[in-house]
Amino acid sequence: MLDNKGHPNRLGVWGWLGGGTWGLERYLYTLHRLTGLGLLLYFLLHIVVTSARAFGPEAWAASMGRVSGGVFVLGEFLVFAAFAFHASNGVRLILVELGFAIGNPIEPIYPYRTSVHEQRPLALGILVLAGLVLAAGGYNFLAHLSH
Amino acid sequence: MTAPVNVTFRIRRYDPASQQPPAWEDVTIPYTHGMTVLDGLRVIKETRSATLAWRSSCRMGVCGSCGMFINGHPRLACNTQITELGTSLVTVAPLPNFDIIRDLVPDLRPMFDAHAALMPHLIRDDVQEMYEPTGEYFQTPHELEQFLQFSYCIKCGCCMAACPTMATDPAYSGPMPLAQSHRYNVDSRDGGFGTRKQVLATEKGPWKCHYAGECSQACPKGVDPARAIQLMKRQLVFDYLRLYKQPCPSKVVPKPTEMKRRADVPEAPAPTL
Ligand code: SF4
Ligand code: SF4
Ligand code: FES
Numbered sequence: 001m002l003d004n005k006g007h008p009n010r011l012g013v014w015g016w017l018g019g020g021t022w023g024l025e026r027y028l029y030t031l032h033r034l035t036g037l038g039l040l041l042y043f044l045l046h047i048v049v050t051s052a053r054a055f056g057p058e059a060w061a062a063s064m065g066r067v068s069g070g071v072f073v074l075g076e077f078l079v080f081a082a083f084a085f086h087a088s089n090g091v092r093l094i095l096v097e098l099g100f101a102i103g104n105p106i107e108p109i110y111p112y113r114t115s116v117h118e119q120r121p122l123a124l125g126i127l128v129l130a131g132l133v134l135a136a137g138g139y140n141f142l143a144h145l146s147h
Numbered sequence: 148m149t150a151p152v153n154v155t156f157r158i159r160r161y162d163p164a165s166q167q168p169p170a171w172e173d174v175t176i177p178y179t180h181g182m183t184v185l186d187g188l189r190v191i192k193e194t195r196s197a198t199l200a201w202r203s204s205c206r207m208g209v210c211g212s213c214g215m216f217i218n219g220h221p222r223l224a225c226n227t228q229i230t231e232l233g234t235s236l237v238t239v240a241p242l243p244n245f246d247i248i249r250d251l252v253p254d255l256r257p258m259f260d261a262h263a264a265l266m267p268h269l270i271r272d273d274v275q276e277m278y279e280p281t282g283e284y285f286q287t288p289h290e291l292e293q294f295l296q297f298s299y300c301i302k303c304g305c306c307m308a309a310c311p312t313m314a315t316d317p318a319y320s321g322p323m324p325l326a327q328s329h330r331y332n333v334d335s336r337d338g339g340f341g342t343r344k345q346v347l348a349t350e351k352g353p354w355k356c357h358y359a360g361e362c363s364q365a366c367p368k369g370v371d372p373a374r375a376i377q378l379m380k381r382q383l384v385f386d387y388l389r390l391y392k393q394p395c396p397s398k399v400v401p402k403p404t405e406m407k408r409r410a411d412v413p414e415a416p417a418p419t420l
Contacts, residue, residue: 005246006163006245006246006247006248006254007161007163007168007169007246007247008246009169009241009243009244009245009246009247009253010243010244010313010314010315010317011243011244011314011315012314012315013314013315014314015243015244015310015311015313015314015315016311016314016315018219019219019243019308019309019311019314019361020220020221020308020309020310020311020359020361020362020364020365021220021309021361021364021365022219023359023360023361023364025358025359025360025361026311026359026360026361028359029311029357029358029359030311030359032357033357093357093358096358096377097356097357097358097377097380097381098377098380098381098384099377099378099380099381102373102374102377102378103374104292105292105293105294105295105296105297105371105374105375105378106292106296107292107295107296108296108299108368108369108370108371109369110369112366112369112371114360114363114364114366114369114371114373114374115360115363115371115373115374115377116360116363116364116373119358119360
């Protein structure tokens with residue numbers, strides 16, 4: 001029986017960023033996680049900032065004042081971008097994880113065609129959808145800024 | 148790529164006795180026609196570095212021993228032509244996401260433990276029939292197709308090395324064990340979904356997979372574990388919603404009695420196990 005425990009070789013977070021076959025879906029997976037964490041952080045900050053309302057209108061106005069202006073508008077746009085991607089990709093994941101759009105099991109004959117190829121049009125579709133939502137939102141942000 | 152004259156192997160070496168962390172070592176050898184990465188390693192072991200360790204056996208992509216991280220991709224060393232890599236620099240490291248035992252030898256035990264925990268075998272009530280068959284379990288070609296693809300797995304671990312969830316989560320069972328569990332869940336001869344479900348509904352189950360698809364792209368046998376895992380989730384969710392009804396495991400078809408052996412077909416040899 002082997003007694004040495006071996007040298008650790010788990011990739012860690014680097015394994016999210018690269019490795020395997022460096023495929024598109026890996027980056028959708030990683031971006032989904034990062035945007036999810038970003039949105040979570042935003043919600044926590046949102047609760048902290050808006051909870052100022054409980055301490056009266058002045059506290060509310062002061063709190064709002066602290067989070068207005070250039071960098072926060074950019075931040076809000078990034079939150080919106082994260083939402084656009086996370087929501088669109090979430091729809092793809094719900095479909096795929098319920099076994100839709102991945103095709104039926106087939107006999108593997110080289111060159112192999114996998115479920116990843118089957119769902120690729122859906123993956124590209126959600127990227128286009130996220131892009132459209134982002135463009136519409138960006139237009140809205142710019143229009144808002146110019147006033 | 149045109150064949151190179153020489154090829155340099157950049158090999159990740161690790162000796163557990165030395166107390167030193169793994170380090171890269173470069174070795175240049177002459178290229179010979181048709182050389183695979185495994186062939187190159189053999190030349191190095193025979194002519195340059197007798198202590199180099201790795202696992203391999205069949206040399207034809209069947210045994211699943213020679214999974215390695217070759218030029219940044221998990222691959223079978225025996226199945227990878229040097230010319231296919233498009234460069235004369237071949238980096239070879241042990242499969243990531245497994246501890247390193249020595250040089251290119253990964254410790255695959257966690258994968259096989261997870262595999263065993265997900266009960267990759269037929270589970271039926273008629274145990275006596277399984278050990279001393281009186282006939283065959285009936286199965287249609289359509290029923291066979293539901294799992295045939297997943298049964299081509301050679302347990303090489305390339306999918307485990309490619310999976311981003313495996314990269315950060317030691318509790319995740321991983322693509323190979325999950326796909327093999329699904330292979331039995333959808334086998335019409337099996338009645339074990341209810342038993343396996345007890346494990347699959349926990350953190351060992353498929354829930355941490357979010358379809359990065361890398362396992363399926365990396366698999367050298369076209370097994371498509373990502374497909375198996377998503378179909379498994381579908382089955383588990385539908386079962387939870389009481390929309391899935393597990394069919395009864397197929398019945399035993401008795402051996403035909405009126406058949407006659409053709410004179411030119413010999414008897415099967417006696418079972419060895
Ligand atoms: S699913 Fe493919 S990559 Fe994974 S262990 Fe099986 S053969 Fe290897
Ligand atoms: S599809 Fe699931 S199991 Fe396969 S690599 Fe991605 S996260 Fe891992
Ligand atoms: S030596 Fe058997 S799969 Fe490579």
